[in-house]
Amino acid sequence: MFDIIEVRNLTKKFGNFTAVNNISFNIKKGEILGFLGPNGAGKTTTIKMLNGLLKITSGQVTIKGMDAEKNRKKIKRMTGYMSQKFSLYPLLNSLENIEFFGGISGLPKVRIREKQAEIRESVDAAVLKRKVADIPPGIKQKVALFVCLMTDPEIIFLDEPTSGVDPEVRRNFWFEIYRLKTEGKTLLVSTHNLDEVEYADRMIIIHHGNIILEGEPGALQRRHNKDSVEELFKDAILSSDPENYKTFQHSNK
Numbered sequence: 001m002f003d004i005i006e007v008r009n010l011t012k013k014f015g016n017f018t019a020v021n022n023i024s025f026n027i028k029k030g031e032i033l034g035f036l037g038p039n040g041a042g043k044t045t046t047i048k049m050l051n052g053l054l055k056i057t058s059g060q061v062t063i064k065g066m067d068a069e070k071n072r073k074k075i076k077r078m079t080g081y082m083s084q085k086f087s088l089y090p091l092l093n094s095l096e097n098i099e100f101f102g103g104i105s106g107l108p109k110v111r112i113r114e115k116q117a118e119i120r121e122s123v124d125a126a127v128l129k130r131k132v133a134d135i136p137p138g139i140k141q142k143v144a145l146f147v148c149l150m151t152d153p154e155i156i157f158l159d160e161p162t163s164g165v166d167p168e169v170r171r172n173f174w175f176e177i178y179r180l181k182t183e184g185k186t187l188l189v190s191t192h193n194l195d196e197v198e199y200a201d202r203m204i205i206i207h208h209g210n211i212i213l214e215g216e217p218g219a220l221q222r223r224h225n226k227d228s229v230e231e232l233f234k235d236a237i238l239s240s241d242p243e244n245y246k247t248f249q250h251s252n253k
Helices: 043-050 072-078 094-104 109-120 137-148 167-182 194-199 217-223 229-240 242-251
Strands: 003-014 017-028 032-036 058-063 079-082 155-159 186-191 202-207 210-215
Touching: 003 043, 003 186, 017 043, 017 058, 017 186, 017 210, 032 043, 032 167, 032 194, 043 058, 043 155, 043 186, 072 079, 079 137, 094 109, 094 137, 109 137, 137 155, 137 167, 167 186, 167 194, 186 194, 194 217, 194 229, 202 217, 202 229, 210 217, 210 229, 217 229
Parallel strands: 032 186, 032 202, 079 155, 155 186
Antiparallel strands: 003 017, 003 058, 202 210
């Protein structure tokens, strides 16, 4: 597998605050990369820079050999993005969201109608007609992923896609992630759910905008003599930030 995404010395500052601090990593084609960190660690900021939604302060993102900032339109056509809040307009129903996002993505009307018909096969028609604000989180998540995949992107960014859904929905969502991997898709999945990272091919732990650990989950556990990702995560946080560890523990109970 070759590196489809290369991140070099990536930094994002908001005034005097550094949200992402000079990080570097690669993502291989067909890989599932788990991006793990507590709330406010810099996960969302990094993802938004990768897909062109935030201007980079310094550093470089290269996707398929192209500079991501200089080739935003080309990059946009090959990537899909599902944000933390499922990327949907809450006052529109699911079918209207598909029509809207399909339109701004440049899909022809006939293709949008086909997509609307396609989702009717897996979601009850009455639910699809309700405002997104009023449908269950699991269905909302399903529709958001459907919208993200409408253009058949080869690179997919999922920002905390299982936030706020029950364990069964989370498990089913990861089955879908594996299905996408078998189709040759490349996925970056951010989460603060420690158990989910075990499903990834490789994991990165980010804290206070810094990468503090990177590697294959099982290999990292063996190397650091830990029985679980949870132990590995806690040890990494403690080692990088001992002064604030107790505050972090309390906030993540």
